[in-house]
Every structure is written in structure tokens, then in C-alpha cells.
Amino acid sequence: MSNDPRGRGAAFLEFWRERHLCTLTTVRPDGTAHVVAVGVTLDAPAGLARVITSRRSRKVGLLAGRGGLDAAGRVAAAGAGPRAAAARPVGSGGEQNQINSGINGEKAGPSAPEALAEQVLEPAGGGLAMAAGRVGVPVAVCQIDGRRWSTIEGLAVVRDDPGSVAEAERRYAERYRTPRANPDRVVVEITITRILGSV
Template sequence: MSNDLRGRGAAFLDFWRERHLCTLTTVRLDGTPHVIAVGVTLDAQAGVARVITSRRSRKVRLLAGRGGLDAAGRVAVADAGSRVAAVPPTTSGAGEKPSVDGEMPGRPLWNSLADRGVEPVGGASVAASGRVGVPVAVCQVDGGRWSTLEGLAVVRDDPASVAEAERRYAERYRTPRVNPDRVVVEIEVTRVLGSV
């Protein structure tokens, strides 16, 4: 199946090139959405959206937790050629208060996605289509124009993936600051919603 989104038209492609702040939605253990402001880039030909972030960010921990961890404590990826961000599993801590976003620090961040039709296989989540990743959505709005990209996310930390994400981010937004802990959330787009 081709993920090429170029056929969606010039208005769609232009909208995803314009400089707009976006949101990334992941799901907490309790099933509530975790929505955070991010910069998103879209490779329309490959059907891949990218978000650069730090490996210790909440979004990376939620993705690691929702997709399961492999034996090395990493989110598994579709191809073995790319390494993914190591996220150490955590344990429950007594007397801890919820963080700003409502998560309990120290609690394990993994559970099954079976209720959403996604089963952990070898440390990754595999949808019925055979694709690997954790269900997420990115969205951007400008007045009455809006677009949401739903898809399956993996977290990568190999230098080539991070460099490509930084290059694309610099084209759409600005050159990102130096961050040795940078990783990239790669989202294979599976559905597009919106007015453009």
C-alpha cells in the first residue's frame, strides 16, 4: 500500500509546509489523551510525519509505554536498521504526587493496546495491517483550515533519522538548538482528516 499523500492536492501540501504550531496526541495509561504543542514536518511522498523531541520527554515515555519495551528497554521499530530511543522502565513510588500533566512519576508506563486492535509483538505494537507503531495523531489549525494526521508512531535515535528530522524541521520552522538527547517520533500516516 502506498502512503504517498501528494495526491491530496496543493492546498493540503502547502498547509503542511506553512509555519504552524501543531499538537501531538498520545494516550495515557488511564485512557485519557495527552496533548502537547509540537513542531511537525510532513514527508508527503513517504507518508511520514516527524516530531523532534528529547528522549526523556513525556511523549517518548508514553509511546514507549503504550507500545511495549523490548529487552533493551526500547520501543521496537519496523526495520532493524534503525535504533530507537532507550527509555528506562520505571517502578511505582510511594507518596509521589502527579506531575503537571497528571501522570504519576515512577509508575510503569506500559499496558496493552488489545482493546484498540493493536497487540504487542516482540516488543512492538502491530496493527491488523501488519504495520508497527503506537496510534497517535498530529493536528494543526489556522482559522477555518485544519488538518489531522493519524498514524502509527515509533521513536528513533539513530543519527541518520535524527539528522533528517532536524533538516526538515529547519526547513519548516528554524534550525533546532543543539540537543544530544534528541530523538525523532516518526509517524506512518494511516488516515487524514481536515478541511484542506
């Protein structure tokens, strides 16, 4: 079947419009999977999936990964916007303190970076992943409803520019509900590379 969401048919597109909770899987530095409940929106024409979250969430900290931080423990963001000016050093809290609750883990955790404007992030295990000229961190999002299931794999970057955040919030409101106000909100933007599933 097609890895282009537009080529998967009406049932696939409708499944990703229905209100279902999803999971986002990233990889910890030790190679183990970090899987959390999130809301995901699909932008089929652009070949993107989006997750809104807090810049201080554990998932964002994992996406920043090795090489995504400068020597002072801040995210090194090229062309950083106004949000990047508020960068703070990463904390040293333990794994238990970094667990976030709620859909998309929007409660702040102490150990993830603050500034992420228009940045391509390095995976925790090493260098940037590339596929067909695209750069990002390998991730997967999945949703299940009875016998129907769908997994989207792709390359993730984290964005905090106002336009990207507003678009992600608009799409989230269409699929789920209007998200609560969060000045620390960022977007995990996933360029789709593979689609698996029963729909």
C-alpha cells in the same frame, strides 16, 4: 478524499509547509488523551510525519508503553545503536513532574525511557497496532489556522539512530528554525493511515 498526502492537492501540501504549531495526541495507560504542542514536518512522498523531541519526554514514555520496557525498566531495543548503551531505568515521578514545556516538549522529564534505537513500540493500552503490514502506536497530529485545519492519524515509532535524527532535524529547520543541540533527541516517526480536514 485521499489518505495519501500526495493526493490531497497543492493547498494541503502548502498548508503543511507553512509555519504552524501543531498538537500531538497520544493515549495514557488509563485511556485518557495526552495532547501537547509540537512542531510537525510532513514527508508526503514517504507518507510520513515527524516530530522531534527528547527521549525523556512524557510523550516518548507513553509511546514506549506496556511491553516496550524490559524487566529492569529499560527500553528493549533490537539492534540498538550506541545511544542505547546509555539506557537508564525509568523513574517514578508523578504526572505533574512529567509535564514538559516548550515546542516538542524537549525539556527532560524523569520518567521516560532512554534507549529507543530502531524500535517499534507498543501502545500503552495493549498490543502493537497493525495496518496493512505496518506496526506502531496509534497517534494523531493536528494543525489549525482560522477555518483551515488538518489532522493526520498514523502509527508511530520512535527512532534514535543518527540518520533518522539528522533527517528530522533538517526538515524541522526548513519548516520552523534550526533546533537547538540536544544529545537526547529522538524522532517520533508517524506512518500516515488517515487524513482529515478542510484542506
